[in-house]
Amino acid sequence: MKNLFVAGFFLLSLLAVAGCGRASETVETVQGPEPELRPALATPGERAVPEIDGDLIKVNNVLCAVSRTPMSQETLGKFTGRVVYAGNNPKYRGKTFEFNYCCAMCQQMFPQKFAKDPDGVLRFHGLL
Structure with missing residues (x-):
């Protein structure tokens, strides 16, 4: 049973990396004691700090909007894209x-993903 779990986790990891055609970047992290890590691992998503300029909201996400992998400082801002919110929240309509995004492929895929579930995307990045 344990081997099945490990194999499943490995397969999911491969699929996540294969999804955008780009391997996860190494991001330096500080290892804390295990009890402090558990809540962070249990909470999906991130808390992006957006910049608001009129009707434009720069999300400043550090996790790719498609593959949800961490991006290095060199990658941030290299692949960007804009989408218009058409969801149910009047604040953002x-x-x-x-x-x-981490790569050009994710940049191309994102508008379709955002159109399907705009509230889910904003929730993942901590905006809802």
């Missing part, structure tokens, strides 16, 4: 969001 008609606003344009600018997201960061």
Whole structure:
């Protein structure tokens, strides 16, 4: 049973990396005591700090908006794209969001993903 779990985890890891055609970047992290790590691992997503300029909201996400892998400082801002929110939240309706991506393929895939579930994407990045 344990081998099945390990094999499943490995397969999911490969699929996540294969999804955007780019391997996860190494991001330096500080290892804390295990009890402090558990809540962070249990909470999916990130807390992006957006910049608001009229109807444009720059999300400043550090996890790729498609593959959800961490991006290095060199990658941030290299692949960006804008989408218009057409979801149910009146606060954001008609606003344009600018997201960061880890590669050109994710940049191309994101508008379709955002159109399917705009509230889920904003929730993942801590905006809802």
